[in-house]
Amino acid sequence: MSEKVIELVIKRQADQNSEPFEEKFKIPYRTNMNVISALMEIRRNPVNANGETTTAVAWDASCLEEVCGACSMIINGKPRQSCTALIDQLEQPIKLEPMNTFPVLRDLTIDRSRMFDSLKRVKAWVPIDGTYDLGPGPRMPEAKRQWAYELSKCMTCGVCLEACPNVNSKSEFIGPAALSQVRLFNAHPTGGMHKAERLETLMDGEGGLSNCGNSQNCVQACPKGIPLTTSIAALNRETSLQSFKNFFGTDHTA
Amino acid sequence: MSTNREFFYRKLHSLLGVIPVGAFLIVHLTVNYFAVRGPEAYNQASHFMENLPFRYFLEITLIFLPLIFHAVYGLYIAFQAKHNTSTYSYFRNWMFRLQRITGVIVLIFVAWHVWETRIAAALGAEVNFDMMAEIVSNPFALILYIIGITATTFHFANGLWSFAITWGITVSPRSQQIATYATMAIFVALTFVGIRSILAFVG
Ligand code: SF4
Ligand code: FES
Numbered sequence: 355m356s357e358k359v360i361e362l363v364i365k366r367q368a369d370q371n372s373e374p375f376e377e378k379f380k381i382p383y384r385t386n387m388n389v390i391s392a393l394m395e396i397r398r399n400p401v402n403a404n405g406e407t408t409t410a411v412a413w414d415a416s417c418l419e420e421v422c423g424a425c426s427m428i429i430n431g432k433p434r435q436s437c438t439a440l441i442d443q444l445e446q447p448i449k450l451e452p453m454n455t456f457p458v459l460r461d462l463t464i465d466r467s468r469m470f471d472s473l474k475r476v477k478a479w480v481p482i483d484g485t486y487d488l489g490p491g492p493r494m495p496e497a498k499r500q501w502a503y504e505l506s507k508c509m510t511c512g513v514c515l516e517a518c519p520n521v522n523s524k525s526e527f528i529g530p531a532a533l534s535q536v537r538l539f540n541a542h543p544t545g546g547m548h549k550a551e552r553l554e555t556l557m558d559g560e561g562g563l564s565n566c567g568n569s570q571n572c573v574q575a576c577p578k579g580i581p582l583t584t585s586i587a588a589l590n591r592e593t594s595l596q597s598f599k600n601f602f603g604t605d606h607t608a
Numbered sequence: 609m610s611t612n613r614e615f616f617y618r619k620l621h622s623l624l625g626v627i628p629v630g631a632f633l634i635v636h637l638t639v640n641y642f643a644v645r646g647p648e649a650y651n652q653a654s655h656f657m658e659n660l661p662f663r664y665f666l667e668i669t670l671i672f673l674p675l676i677f678h679a680v681y682g683l684y685i686a687f688q689a690k691h692n693t694s695t696y697s698y699f700r701n702w703m704f705r706l707q708r709i710t711g712v713i714v715l716i717f718v719a720w721h722v723w724e725t726r727i728a729a730a731l732g733a734e735v736n737f738d739m740m741a742e743i744v745s746n747p748f749a750l751i752l753y754i755i756g757i758t759a760t761t762f763h764f765a766n767g768l769w770s771f772a773i774t775w776g777i778t779v780s781p782r783s784q785q786i787a788t789y790a791t792m793a794i795f796v797a798l799t800f801v802g803i804r805s806i807l808a809f810v811g
Contacts, residue, residue, distance in 0.1 A: 559612055574696065
């Protein structure tokens with residue numbers, strides 16, 4: 355029994371509609387493990403801490419270098435990416451839970467569709483499709499490009515939505531990630547041609563920008579250090595001006 | 609034009625909390641402070657307020673209607689949140705939670721306070737120094753008043769902080785930080801004014 359083990363407590367559920375339960379696992383320690391490799395070990399040998407054979411734990415991952423966001427889960431109480439959660443830096447037993455702000459599909463896998471729907475809703479892209487070549491767009495100043503690069507690091511991981519007290523089943527709030535993307539694409543010289551349209555999407559439907567209650571958890575939680583609250587405040591300024599423009603201003607909104 | 613009024617309601621909620629409700633709060637607390645100068649001064653000041661021209665019009669448009677909208681829509685906002693200060697015990701998250709808790713306290717306090725003073729006045733009672741002195745001669749009522757006043761000044765001061773963000777006045781983290789200091793100074797100052805005044809009615 356001198357062999358080192360890693361203890362994990364995993365919150366599991368069989369499918370979307372079943373009740374969650376906790377299961378304990380003890381797996382042999384290896385150096386340089388992360389939460390993903392621990393989960394792989396369970397998949398290789400799905401036996402729980404009581405020695406009973408069980409189903410393998412389901413989880414999601416893709417890039418394994420904290421750029422895709424797919425592997426996000428709650429690790430010891432905090433939402434983060436499991437691929438960069440190193441076992442040596444975690445207190446044991448390591449508690450893993452799904453980010454249940456999102457629909458839980460099975461065990462640790464969640465459905466982040468709402469985030470992608472939000473990106474579609476705000477047109478988080480630069481529309482250039484057309485029937486003829488539009489030629490090169492205007493250039494972006496280097497300093498602005500460097501600033502925009504920081505905003506572009508968002509990997510739609512959902513950690514900021516998980517941390518936000520206003521994103522829950524009682525509210526329609528779109529959440530910080532998509533809001534910050536509006537600021538990013540509005541700052542782009544070509545993307546900015548659809549600026550008013552994006553702002554109005556945030557002002558129109560249910561759960562837009564104004565649902566933010568300024569708890570500012572998102573900016574603390576974002577693994578990419580995206581200045582989410584600055585984006586939100588900047589958009590508040592722009593939508594305030596846009597609404598004055600719409601009401602008092604001219605007959606075009608662009 | 610949008611068909612959804614949420615953006616408008618939220619902005620209106622934020623605006624009304626400051627103008628006119630917040631502005632009225634400052635006037636109210638200032639008038640109360642006359643109590644520190646004695647019953648005479650207080651009665652004179654409150655009679656001046658009572659005898660303002662267009663009193664009912666001013667009361668309804670500058671106080672009651674905005675206050676009722678702010679309270680009702682505020683309750684809706686407050687109960688939408690799912691608090692998580694145990695996981696994210698950050699300062700601003702606590703302020704977010706306290707803003708909602710104090711909002712509910714203020715609503716109950718103001719309803720009670722209006723019932724005891726304004727409604728009583730409408731039913732014939734005279735609002736003066738003695739009326740307040742009698743109310744707070746009950747130590748329980750005095751404690752409730754102190755809690756109510758503190759909750760109100762907090763809700764107003766912290767509301768100013770989020771007002772500045774909601775309207776896009778403070779955008780940079782630095783300006784928001786300084787707004788935190790400024791609004792907390794306002795909280796301390798107004799709480800001092802409010803509590804000093806209420807204590808002036810005690811013996
Ligand atoms: S803003 Fe940050 S926390 Fe939110 S989804 Fe993007 S990377 Fe994740
Ligand atoms: S697997 Fe892509 S962020 Fe972890």
